[in-house]
Amino acid sequence: MPIWSAGLLLYRLPVANDAANDTASRTEVLIAHMGGPFWASKDDAAWSIPKGEFDPEGERALEAAHREFVEELGVQPPDGPYAELGTFVYSSGKKVVVFIADGAGFEASGFAFGEFELEWPPRSGRRARYPEVDRAEWTSMDAARSRLVKGQRPALDALEKHLAEAAQL
Template sequence: MITSAGLLLYRLGSEPGVEPEVLLAHMGGPFWASKDGAAWSIPKGEFDEGDEAAVDAAVREFREELGVEPPAPPYAELGTWAYSSGKRVTVFVADGAGFEASGFVFGTFALEWPPRSGRTQEFPEVDRAEWMPLAQAREKLVKGQRPALDALTAHLSELGR
């Protein structure tokens, strides 16, 4: 089974009643280039559960995908969800107040492109990352990760935020 872990940053509005925002990354490469809805992801990546703790993988993948350090801990585990493909993702959350969505240096991957051309090209794992309100994030996030937004809402409620 393929397992991955990600770090979901949130920030609260400065005014009461303003919806929290989350930091999402638009997936890179030619397949996602012209897509927007359901084409965004929590910064995440695969790991081997026997070799690395999920939270360590989430922090490492954040750093590798975005090329910047995530905010300092604490990190709280929101949960683990299975995609329809069977892949599982464990999501951790951190307060991203003060985290600027800039200065990113995106990691890359190699892909034969165009298909069956015999040519390999490098593409960014993600091509941009942005803060967005939860309602917008729900539309843009890939389906398998949307339960993390509900878990974040519950987490913030437990914290009285």
């Protein structure tokens, strides 16, 4: 049985009077740096869409994505509307349902990160609490491609396609 996660990928488009013409490279997404000692000194492939696990038999994916956003970041996500971007499968078999919303006006501040307990170093017998994520910020889609964990990078391609199709309407 696969493990399921759901997350919210907020984006914000460049301002209309910006002189550059490559909208995709100037679009920003909100991503979070994974917390804990393993990730502390890493940047590439150490960021994630705010997301977490859920049981699809007991909870709707969008509800889980909202719940996990609040648990990880300690703030409410914007009101939406939200659109399902797709389900992305990691090489491990884990499935991540990603929802998108325009995050224009959402400030990446005031976070109160959720925590987890971990034995560190491994097999040391010492347990400590660490933040699930230790920071979250707006970053360009170009920068997010190297910063996100590998299994979430296809969501950026899907977001680019979604935004391009929406611009055609």
